Amino acid sequence: MSSNSAAEQISQDSINKALWNACDTFRGTISADTYKDFILTMLFLKYISDVWQDHYDDYAEAYGDEPELIEEMMKSERFVLPQSASFYTLYEHRHEPGNGERIDQALHAIEEANGTKLKDAGKSVFQDLTFNTDKLGEEKQKNTILRHLLEDFAKTELNLRPSRVGNLDVIGNGYEYLIKNFAASGGQKAGEFYTPPEVSELIAELLDPRPGDRICDPTCGSASLLMKCGRKVREHHNSKQYELYGQEAIGSTWSLAKMNMFLHGEDNHKIEWGDTIRNPKLLDKNGNLDLFDIVTANPPFSLDKWGHDEAGNDPFGRFQRGVPPKTKGDYAFILHMIETLNPKSGRMGVVVPHGVLFRGSAEGKIRKQLIEENLLDAVIGLPEKLFYGTGIPAAILIFARDKQDDSVMFIDASREFKAGKNQNLLTQDNIDKVVATYRQGADLDKYAYVASHKEIQENDYNLNIPRYVDTFEEEEEIDLLAVRAERQQLKAQLSELEGEMEQYLQELGF
Template sequence: MNSTINQDSINKALWAACDTFRGTISADTYKDYILTMLFLKYISDVWQDHYEGYKAEYGDEPELIDEMMKNERFVLPQSASFYTLYEQRHEPGNGERIDQALHAIEEANGTKLKDAGKSVFQDISFNTDRLGEEKQKNIILRHLLEDFAKPDLNLKPSRVGTLDVIGNAYEYLIKNFAASGGQKAGEFYTPPEVSELLAELLSPKPGESICDPACGSGSLLMKCGRKVVEHHGSKEYALYGQEAIGSTWSLAKMNMFLHGEDNHKIEWGDTIRNPKLLDQNGDLMLFDVVTANPPFSLDKWGHDEAENDRFSRFRRGIPPKTRGDYAFVLHMIETLKPGSGRMGVVVPHGVLFRGASEGRIRQKLIEENLLEAVIGLPEKLFYGTGIPAAILMFRKNKSDNSVLFIDASREFKSGKNQNQLTQENIDKIVSVFRAGRSEDKYSHLASLDEIKANDFNLNIPRYVDTFEEEEEIDLMAVRAERLKLKAELAELEQEMEGYLKELGYVAD
């Protein structure tokens, strides 16, 4: 099977593999088993594909091929290959063998799968009593190995192409678990087309540093990096991220590993309470590009510690105790480089108009001339929430004091449960943003005075008038149509009465 595979086929095969665990452990737990096995299968297929390529080129020369394989981007010990585990699947000890394979991969690849001593696989064990007693566990894991050996999960590079297998699968599984009530707090992922939009709006350049302080599986970060390759033919960029959920941090590390993103630093921890991306002086690192899709209106975000924040991130005001949106915005603002720093963040619409402390923070950010654009997105773009979101664009060292408002809420491809931005929708937003132009019923370039006159309320309808006048009704034409219908109805009733008389239902 060397035909190109599509993500939909991979997703269906993974969802079928989930049946192996259903009824034994909860969805939010077996997601991690499925994705870890996907990682192991993917690197095994890449390794085997390259090995077979050398074998076709040099013949059956194991020692020569082993030497050639030492030049690969990663190391896969033979005992740790998915195919070795698959061959032994009928023997006792599947859980122990899989754990040993993961450990061997980690050890063989040095720092690529570790960060500050934390192991990517330390939060997952296949040799656990959570999967039942030894006999049951062995059977479940045999089924899992057999699921991943099916043709639909043949992940050779020639079949996968440029697909972000781990990131896309993670998003697919989160979406399905969210739909079935298995969603974990905070795991709203960024749909690929929204990542594409953010990356285009931010337009990263060679030599720049890119940071996502709520990076999830790392897909948005990698999308930004790929824009440097796509537009400039360069891989000179550095990716930085932080993720609060341990298992999701592991996925981000695996994702970077799979895509050869070796120039990265992904930290595990709470960005607001304990930012880990610090310079040698212990201050917040500064970046050229900062982007994120933080959890919407996060409760218990760290309000009590904010007043004594040693980084002074909340000097413009402390966000409300139960809504952490501005906590992330303020953190991101503080990490922008003074000259080149620019930022794009996804927020719920309440951030645009809510009052009290949020209103005061918003006013200060506008008065400091940091806000560049407000972009309204369609509803139902994000799984786990149907509410429409907006993108706020900020920039240090702005050349003017205006703010561009774009209402892109009505332009999307409608789906059964979710809406999608098309490439055409994305291109239009990016074009209008780069030109900074007003367009009837779509965008408006507002002056600082205009925003001030609106009490620093950024609600998009205040600036972009999308009102469509109703077509004028010709009352005489309506009256004529009504009289015509009335005459037709009278004629039909007379005809019906004649039929009823013939049938004897009406007396003469």
């Protein structure tokens, strides 16, 4: 082990605090939505520099003064870090002019040294991001801000060497923490791509990914849900035999997903950049929509301007069951996902706002069609205030291509959570209960109900959960005779006390 031994263990909380403090360097100069990308990219650069340095020091300790041998050993690392591109090289030169240009050159060198790992279809992860930008002010001010940023990340709290952080998933947790805070303070825009880790955990458990699965998230954001599904294959089956596919519309978030994959060693992936509804990029060799064993997503809720005008002539035939309303794109994403399911083994989990369960018109017709085709497997109601950027409760819809019967399971998990100051949390017990109930596939009083196709039909294909799961708690009956007896007893006690009081007053001469 290198000299940075386990004695110096660090907590995720102190890392998170240091990251949030680093944001102060930009506050008042540029908006959170812009500096988010600078902070997250610097976190990426610092982390890979620390991993690299840690491994280098280990080899130096083991092989002594043989730099050529050490250089050779380092070639077998998961990624390549040219020395000129290391965070520490940039830090050494921080007082010289040209910080912005040096950081940009370092990122470009890392990209070039790692082949296709940080590129997809010709687009590179850092091509839309430049630290050498006028947004940070004129040259002198920009150089000072970037010097402060390098100094923030050089602090002891952000020494991210693996020997120091142990088994912490520093980068995943750090990303989630920052994105969560940007979403909470930056509103809906950031909230679009932030799925709380507990919700990702729940969906991944419900979908039960297996070795050999092709797993897709058509609105993948920073790819946390995708990677959670991959982790399940490793945890439950001790296998790395799976493929991850994603598409993301926002360029900077696509870059984040690629960095996340790179840092987690998820080399068997393909993440495309583009609008999934208007321009689906995950296609097979014949130009048709590619098919997957698992499709899962947390699409933006009730998206306005989702691509309604072109949907009637969709070349992929995704809207044959109907075109969703112009101002609500929920069913556009659901229909896209259904069309990309493997017809034999496909299973799907999607997060939706509750309106999707009961709204009428075009959405009602699409919902009816999906139920009649026996694709819907379960409807799971989640607690409110789980998602950043919106307090409304959401639901998870589970679809499956290989259903054994035509019933649908309804689970009302809306009342089981850990309350936080601003956000509610799903605990591991809450998650386990949903998964166990879904697997058992049986009714559970005031929590779950298995509805027949006929019952759903009688409810006009309305999937609103309270129609199926009765959570009504009867109030205790009041025994009027007991209440009357108690009242008379109290009256007698009061009369006795008043008599005593009268006596005391007479004795005092009143």
